[in-house]
Amino acid sequence: MRSTSRNRTTRAAAAVAGALALSLSACGGGGDDNGGDQGGPGGKSAATVTLPALKGRSLEVAAVWTGAEQANFKKVLAEFEKRTGAKVTFVPAQDPIINFLGSKVAGGRPPDVAMLPQPGAIKQAVDKKWAKPLGAEAVKELRENYAQGxxxxxxxxxxxYGVYYKAANKSLIWYNAKVFENAGASEPTSWDELLTAARTVYDSGVTPFSVGGADGWTLTDWFENVYLSQAGPEKYDQLARHEIKWTDASVKDALTTLAQVWGKKDYVAGGATGALQTDFPTSVTQVFTGGDQPKAGMVYEGDFAQVNIAQAKADVGTDAKVFPFPSVGGTAPVVSGGDAAVVLKDSEAAQALATFLASPDAATIQAGLGGYLSPNRNVPASAYPNDVQRKMAKALVGAGDDFRFDMSDQAPQAFGGTPGKGEWKALQDFLKNPADIAGTQRKLESDAAAAYGN
Structure with missing residues (x-):
């Protein structure tokens, strides 16, 4: 898989982390920070891309998105239908999506476009000769709207092959504002300060952390933020490419740090057993339900947690606040993820949809619906529904090429993206027994070696 991260520097990443620290802590749900466009959240704006007439054409788009995320994306597809006359059907997929697509291809009915959540999955789709290169119009939109990275x-x-339509800022910790206020806890900027805040919340009678351990990807995200900050970007890139082993001392250090939270059963809602039965959506909603006595005071995850916060009837910026993932080493981490549109049927309609998704037109619609960030630098800040999300979007776009993509998403799917296997399973086992650091490292290395083939 092609990687561009080895030449990145940490200077801009540090600036982004600093900007987040300054801007996220006190943001409310309103405000006037609208960038250059005054159209308002989700407002109509002039079309920036010309699409072909596709009346009578039908196409399918597959993605693993569910709930509000799926519903919001369907509104984007509806705009494409309106502008082209095409009929678009959303096909719900299951993880791992490569296996789902394999069954569709084998049955002779692949979707026209698939939203792939890992660079490794894109490479697999190319290697299997499923994916088709993007056409000239889609590439033109990418060059106009996206940083090179x-x-x-x-x-x-x-x-x-891929249009990264959806991105995530995965270096955030959300907290119940009333819990912090009652406890007298302060927003931390370092790992030690995070542990202090956790102790303060615990002493007030609330469990500090909610962990969605039933979804293994949440645990890989925890690890990646700690590892990037503690080991640094060069080691991060090497581990992402399996150029160093998971038995490396840097991995031991990161797991030891994680055990300072995961190893305290009273610090995790439901203990390890409860966390392993808690899916990601529940891990968020249980922090923002129950008044000032929720099941936990904090939850780590990306900007997309806002969708689940809204489902808990909590308001971002007042009930729910956020701070950047604290620095463990010298610099706070800036980890991103994303979902890319990949064409599987090289038709005019499929290429037109890829072009649309690469344009500001599509992203501006979903930005206004919340729970979404676009790496498209030409989406106006005013498209986002609140100050918190506007500033997260600005930080993401402002990072330019200087971000680190989710490590597990760069790995072969067998290691980094399969429920019950590889890194997901190894870290779930570690959550259950955080004292077994050496055993966890050996299991991670064994699974990584098999998946990477080296």
Whole structure:
């Protein structure tokens, strides 16, 4: 898989983390920070891209998205239908999506476009000869609207296959504002301060952390933030490519740090057993239900947690506040993830949809619906519904090429993206028994070696 991260520097990442620390802590749900466009959240704006007439054409789009995320994306597809006359059907997929697509291909009915959540999955789709290179119009939109780094992670062998339509800022910790106020806790900027805040919340009678351990990807995200900050970007890139082993001392250090939270059963809602039965949506909603006595005071995850916060009838910026993932080493981490549109049927309609998704037109619609960030630098800040999300979007786009993509999403799917296997399973076992650091490292390395083939 092609990687561009080895040449990145930490300077801009540090600036982004600093900007988040300054801007996220006191943001409310309103405000006037609308960037250059005054159209308002989700407002109509002039079309920036010309699409072909596709009346009578039908196409399918597959993604693993559910709930509000799926519903909001369908509104984007509805706009594409309105502008082209095409009929678009959303096909719900299951993780791992590569296996789902494999069954569709084997049955002779692959979707026209698939939203792939890992660069490794894009490479697999290319290697299996499922994915088709993007057409000239889609590539043109990418060059106009995306930083080079976001273009590069959608490439395989210097050919463009992916449009990163959806991105995530995965270096955030959300907290119940009333819990922090009652406890007298302060927003931390370092790991030691996070542990102090956790102790303060615990002493007030509330469990500090909610962990969605039933979904293994939440645990890989925890690890990646700690590892990036503690070991640094060079080691992060090496581990992402399996150029160093998971038995490396840097992995031991990161797991030891994680055990300072995961190893305290009273610090995790439901203990390890409860956490392993808690899915991601529940891990968020249980922090923002129950008044000032929720099941936990904090939950780590990306900007997309806002969708689940809304489901808990909590308001971002008042009931729910957020701070950047604290620095464990010298610099706070800036980890991102994303979902890329990949064409599986090289038709005019499929290429037109990829072009639309690469334009500001599509992203501006979903930005206004909340729970979404776009790496598209030409989406106006005013498209986002609140100050918190506007500033997260600005930080993401402002990072340019200087971000680190989710490590597990760069790995072969067998290691980094399969429920009950590889890194997901190893870290679930570690959550259950955080004292077994050496055993966890050996299991991670064994699974990684098999998946990477080295």
């Amino acid at each position: 976001w273009q590069d992670i959608g490439q395989v062998d210097d050919k463009q």
